[in-house]
Amino acid sequence: MISRYSNVNTAYVNSVGISSVINIGDSMEITPSVKVLAVQREEERYYGSEGDLSQYEIFEEEFPQPILYEQVTTNFFHKNPKITVHTINITAISSSAVFQIGSTKDIVCETRTKHIRHFKD
Amino acid sequence: MNFTVVNHNLQVGAVKIVGVSSSSVFLIGDTNTISLSSVFDTPPESMIIGAYVPLAPQ
Numbered sequence A: 001m002i003s004r005y006s007n008v009n010t011a012y013v014n015s016v017g018i019s020s021v022i023n024i025g026d027s028m029e030i031t032p033s034v035k036v037l038a039v040q041r042e043e044e045r046y047y048g049s050e051g052d053l054s055q056y057e058i059f060e061e062e063f064p065q066p067i068l069y070e071q072v073t074t075n076f077f078h079k080n081p082k083i084t085v086h087t088i089n090i091t092a093i094s095s096s097a098v099f100q101i102g103s104t105k106d107i108v109c110e111t112r113t114k115h116i117r118h119f120k121d
Numbered sequence B: 001m002n003f004t005v006v007n008h009n010l011q012v013g014a015v016k017i018v019g020v021s022s023s024s025v026f027l028i029g030d031t032n033t034i035s036l037s038s039v040f041d042t043p044p045e046s047m048i049i050g051a052y053v054p055l056a057p058q
Helices: none
Strands: A005-016 A021-024 A033-041 A073-078 A082-094 A098-101 A106-119 B002-007 B010-021 B025-028 B033-041 B047-049
Touching: A005 A021, A005 A098, A082 A098, A082 B025, A106 B025, B010 B025, B025 B033
Parallel strands: A005 A082, A021 A098, A033 A106, A073 B002, A082 B010, A098 B025, A106 B033, A106 B047
Antiparallel strands: none
């Protein structure tokens, strides 16, 4: 497929967080991934030795993927080969997120989050 | 299966987004494939009430 031109006048992104990508221009492959162990405690306490992710199944198990039953033949006609956006304003991107101005071939993102709340007796 | 796309004009004034998060994509352009996976685990046993002990010590 021949890609279209991307034309953006102004883009503002306030913050870019864990394992995220801003790409201006074309790319072939973007594959961010992140594993998060999010612990909320009633009072602030941090043990430096914590966080062996292999002890939680969620960080190892495979993602289910869609099964493709038939071959798809694609045809693209660009009557106007330009995408125009005047202004973009994004407050935040985070956790394997992608913001791209331009064209790409593959984007593969993975996020695994284990959330634990820990209260005192 | 044959899949035909005809792209005419695509012109946008302003886009305002608060957050793009957890394997999400905001793309101004074309792409062949996008594969986004996200798992979030917070089962009942992920709420612990008791004395503080290190979690998953290394």
